[in-house]
Amino acid sequence: MIRVVDLHKRFGSLEVLRGISTEIPRGEVVVVIGASGSGKSTFLRCLNLLELPQQGEIYLDELQILAKNTDINEVRQNVGMVFQQFNLFPHMSVLQNIMLSPVRVKRESLRAAREQGLELLRKVGLSEKAEAFPKQLSGGQQQRVAIARALAMQPKVMLFDEPTSALDPEMIKEVLLVMKQLAEEGMTMVVVTHEMGFAKEVADRVIFIDEGLIVEEGLPQEIFNNPKQERTKTFLSKIL
Amino acid sequence: MQGLEFSIVLQNWRYLFDGAVITVQVSAFAVAAGLIIGSVVGLARVSTVRLVRAVASVYVEFIRGTPLLVQILLIWFGLPSLGIRIESRFVGGVIALSINSGAYVAEIVRSGIQSIDKGQMEAARSLGMNYTSAMRFVILPQAFRRIIPPLVNEFIMLIKDSSLLAFIGMMELTKRAQNIQARTFNYFELYLAIAVIYFMITFALSKVAGYIEGRTRIHD
Ligand SMILES: Nc1ncnc2c1ncn2[C@@H]1O[C@H](COP(=O)(O)OP(=O)(O)OP(=O)(O)O)[C@@H](O)[C@H]1O
Ligand SMILES: [Mg+2]
Numbered sequence: 001m002i003r004v005v006d007l008h009k010r011f012g013s014l015e016v017l018r019g020i021s022t023e024i025p026r027g028e029v030v031v032v033i034g035a036s037g038s039g040k041s042t043f044l045r046c047l048n049l050l051e052l053p054q055q056g057e058i059y060l061d062e063l064q065i066l067a068k069n070t071d072i073n074e075v076r077q078n079v080g081m082v083f084q085q086f087n088l089f090p091h092m093s094v095l096q097n098i099m100l101s102p103v104r105v106k107r108e109s110l111r112a113a114r115e116q117g118l119e120l121l122r123k124v125g126l127s128e129k130a131e132a133f134p135k136q137l138s139g140g141q142q143q144r145v146a147i148a149r150a151l152a153m154q155p156k157v158m159l160f161d162e163p164t165s166a167l168d169p170e171m172i173k174e175v176l177l178v179m180k181q182l183a184e185e186g187m188t189m190v191v192v193t194h195e196m197g198f199a200k201e202v203a204d205r206v207i208f209i210d211e212g213l214i215v216e217e218g219l220p221q222e223i224f225n226n227p228k229q230e231r232t233k234t235f236l237s238k239i240l
Numbered sequence: 241m242q243g244l245e246f247s248i249v250l251q252n253w254r255y256l257f258d259g260a261v262i263t264v265q266v267s268a269f270a271v272a273a274g275l276i277i278g279s280v281v282g283l284a285r286v287s288t289v290r291l292v293r294a295v296a297s298v299y300v301e302f303i304r305g306t307p308l309l310v311q312i313l314l315i316w317f318g319l320p321s322l323g324i325r326i327e328s329r330f331v332g333g334v335i336a337l338s339i340n341s342g343a344y345v346a347e348i349v350r351s352g353i354q355s356i357d358k359g360q361m362e363a364a365r366s367l368g369m370n371y372t373s374a375m376r377f378v379i380l381p382q383a384f385r386r387i388i389p390p391l392v393n394e395f396i397m398l399i400k401d402s403s404l405l406a407f408i409g410m411m412e413l414t415k416r417a418q419n420i421q422a423r424t425f426n427y428f429e430l431y432l433a434i435a436v437i438y439f440m441i442t443f444a445l446s447k448v449a450g451y452i453e454g455r456t457r458i459h460d
Contacts, residue, residue, distance in 0.1 A: 048366050050362055050365065050366060073368050073370050076365065076366050076367070076368045077367075079366070080366070080367075081362075083359060083362070083363065085357075085359050087357075087359040087360060087362065087363035088363075089360065089363070089364075089382075090382065091381050091382050100367070100377060100378075101367035101368055101369060104369065104373055105367065105368045105369055106368075146363075149367070150366075150367070153367055153368055
C-alpha cells in the first residue's frame, strides 16, 4: 500500500529525515514512536505531502507520489490526516465540517454527503452533535469529528499525528476506541502516539525513529519486551 | 475680542450639510474601491509566487511611505501633464483616496488571512482541497469576520483624510467651510462646526464597528 524508499527531508541545514525506508501493507496498523524532535511528524507529513522531501520515493499503491506530474490534491484525497490540534473549521457546524470536502472536492451531491456525514457521526458516536459548532464540543468530541471528517473522503490510509496528546486523560479513551474500531475494520493506519497501551493492543508493527532514522521496527511485543537496539532500550526506559 | 457668531453656521447649514454628504460619498466610494484593490493586493501579499508578492509589497510600501496629500496632488495636478484627464474633482478624489486606501486595506486583508491558524490551511489541504478552495471555503470566511472591524476603522480614517481634498478644490465639507470663511472671516466658528460634523460621522461609524465586532465574535 505505502512504500517509502530512502526519504530525506531537510529544513535549511537541519536534516530531519536521514534516509527512511519502510513498507506498510494494506490493512496494517503501524505505530511510530520516538523522542521529541526525532522526525515523527515530519515523516507523517511527508506521506501526504504537507512537507516535500528533498530526496527519496514514496509509493501509494503503484503511484510514485513525489513524481513531478502527480496531482497532489488527488493523492491527499486518498490519505486522511488527523492532527494533534484537531483543526476543525470553527465557522462551520460539525456536519458542514464533514461534508465540505466531499461536496467541494469530490462533487458529491449535498444529499449523499449529508447521509454519509450522519453515518460517520453515528460511527464516532456523535449523532446528536451534527448541528453543533466545534467550540461547543469537548476536545475528545472534536477529535472524533476530525476523524469522521477525514474518513468522509474515503481515504485508503489514515495518518494520525499524536491524536490524543492535546486531550485531557478522561477523553483519550474515547478517541482511542474510535481508532481501534477503525483498525478492526481493516483501515491502513500510521499513528504517531505516546499511548503505549494502544500500540501494544492495536498495532501490527511498531517503528522506532531516532534522529531521522528508523532504528528498530517489529511486532509490538518484540519492541516493548525485547528491544535489540541500545537506543530503543534507552528511549523505552524513559517513557515506560 | 469680537463676539463669536455661531449663527453663521446655522445660516449656512444646508450648504455645509451638502458638503458632509459629499465627504461621506467620496469616502464610501473610496472604501469600496479600496476594498477591491485591497483584497486583490492582500491576496497577492500572501501569494506563493514571489514576483506577485514583490509587486504587491512595492505598491503597499510606496503608498504607506508617502503623504496622502502628495498623492492627491500628484494625481489631480500631475496626471494631466501625462495626458491623462480626470473628468471631475470628485472622480479625482475618489481615485486618489482609493489607491491610498487600497494599500491599507491590503494590509488589513493580509493580516486577517495570516491571523488564521495555519493548521486550518493544512487541514483543508489534507482533505484534498486545492489552494483556491481552501482559501475560499476555509480561510477567507474566517478572515473576513476579523477584517470587518479594522475595515470600518479604515473607513473612519478615510472620512477624516478626505478633508485633504479641499486642496484640489473639491467641494466637500472642509472646502465649503473655507468658502464661507472667505466671505465672513468666521474661522473659529466654522472650523469648530465642521470638526463637530466630522466627529458625529466618525463616532456613529465607530459605534457601528463596535456593534459588528460584538456580533462576529460569537462563533470564533
Ligand atoms: N517547518 C519547519 N521548519 C524548520 N524546522 C522544522 C520544521 N518542522 C519541524 N522542524 C524541526 O524538525 C525536527 C523534527 O520535527 P518533528 O516535528 O518531525 O519531530 P517530532 O518527532 O514530531 O517531535 P514531537 O514529538 O515533539 O512532535 C525538530 O527539530 C523541529 O524543530
Ligand atoms: Mg510531532
